[in-house]
Amino acid sequence: MGTLRRSHACGAVSAADVGSEVVVAGWVQRRRDHGGVIFVDLRDHQGLVQVVFRPEESAESHERAGEFRSEYVILARGTVQRRTPDTVNPKMATGEIEVVAQEVRLLNRATPPPFPLEDNPGVDESTRMRYRIHDLRRSPLQRNLRIRHELYQVARRILCEQNFLEIETPMLTKSTPEGARDFLVPSRLQPGEFYALPQSPQLMKQLLMVAGLDRYFQIVRCFRDEDQRADRQLEFTQIDLEMSFVGVEDVLGVLEKLTAGVFEQVIGVEIRRPFLRISYADAMARFGSDSPDTRIQLELVDLSEAFRESDFRAFRSVIDAGGIVKCLPIHDAQELGRGAVDRLEKFVKKELGAKGLAWIRVAEDGSWQSPIVKFFSDAERATIEQRTAARPGSLLFFQADQAARANAVLSRLRTDLGRQLGRVDERPWDVLFVVDFPIFRRDDDGELTYVHQPFVAPIDEDIPLLATAPERVRGTHYDVVVNGVELGSGSLRNHRADVQRRILEIIGYSKQAAEARFGFLLNALDAGAPPHGGFAYGLDRWVMVLAGVDNLREVIAFPKTQRGQDLLMDAPTVVDQEQLDELQLRLAPPPKRGG
């Protein structure tokens, strides 16, 4: 590089620099060699600029430029010139100008890129991940990481303004059987024992509140050893926060400030406050989901009551078994033909585990075409018609199943069909709180278990119900949902040890087990815990939403594949026997496979 230093980022050279000398450095995006004149699109983190190499300007530079190849790293000194009108490139941000090179230095050669470094390379994801360096050179990923950076900065600033203290918590911590599967780290100093990587700093931040730190936040990596999805990675980042001496409203107030502040300062979007609030019960009833996108103008209708005494066995038996009958009415659905409905049925049965997909189509003459309607009484027909506002052109989809599955299936149809048919209102951003979650639910064995965490505080007036009717206890849990994506969740926590002990008991912990597992927490609560509550945003998901992408891998610099591998570094790998010996670990023989 010598002593020459760049004066401008490639993307930052502008018409204002015409006539002046600049030094630009970057990667050769593309070389167009006309023999006599050579054009190089030079790329850096800010964009592209065209560098022109002319023999009459600098024979040596022109000669060198002939050797340039894609991704070569060069530095060029030259004069910014305005392009003649017929050579302006309107597709390029710097298309009105170009740098005419007087001097050029080759800083490094490069192997040919494994795939074209374009905005939409149309290349397989495994290739992108194996060559992540090249992938990251592309502007969409650079842009996403920039958004991510802005989110860190804005969140920090806003939380600092709100008197939150940034405090780190340990990565090597204690395994707990709750929640997700832990990542374990063997201890060398305590052979045979293991740390766990944190699934979240939940308990640590509660301890900080007990310790009197008042308001804590942390942008923190979390680990959950579960199967991955488009919106779930083994390791992910939370914006974690907790505050003392607060009720639900206080926390929601901070969340509104932070959420709206980020939207405004990161992507320049104003979000109206206060945010819409919807109860969990309402969300499930109307949308079949606890993270609804309310821009989609389709809603579900619960018809369980109408079929409670029905002669239609398929529905009646489900209700008798504690299930529900729900309907997704879509009006003016002529576009959805018989073939489409068949495909939908196949889809929900195969992918979502639905038993079937019953439907009614209202023909133009008002008649009902349906495989099931012949089983309905006149009263049932009338109820359906009235509750769903069915009219000629309507298509009604039914699910009779346990509530969770019926809602899951219809919710999926609601979002898929709503988008497909354009039943979406014009708001680009749909930000809401979902509140009033239940605190307990029945698991598959009929035992009471927690819905979110065992530390969620009940709402005050339901505390007496813990003794008598725990199922009816309402929790203080709340979620922030943006465009149908759950950005994060939080709650007030139990600051009274007796309430916490009772909840642990309800979800099946003996006194001894509770003390063994959570003794440090219970002791902390006993030590004078202030009322406290907080929240955790899934930062990666938030970036995903802000960037308008639908996959976490697009907002993480070095993501893992669905099977948890890092294809760039090739992790995980086997380790040396010495390392295992040191940890006193011995590998079990691989499990036998069939045959």
Add this chain to the structure above:
RNA sequence: GGGGCGGUAGUUCAAUUGGUUAGAGCACCGGCCUGUCACGCCGGAAGUUGCGGGUUCGAGUCCCGUCCGCCCCGCCA
């Protein structure tokens, strides 16, 4: 753990019913070209058809197994 889609040149794809030497675009290499911007023109090289086995005179194609990528269910909040 289960379901679905996919894996052929660096890359994106094609290859009839199982049938000749597995083709094409881009990229790459060589040559030409003074206003291109997906530059253009001429030429060239490039393949363990993911891997292993089987059926067959013959397998990219059919069968079995296995590995890998993605999406979904379970799981996960």
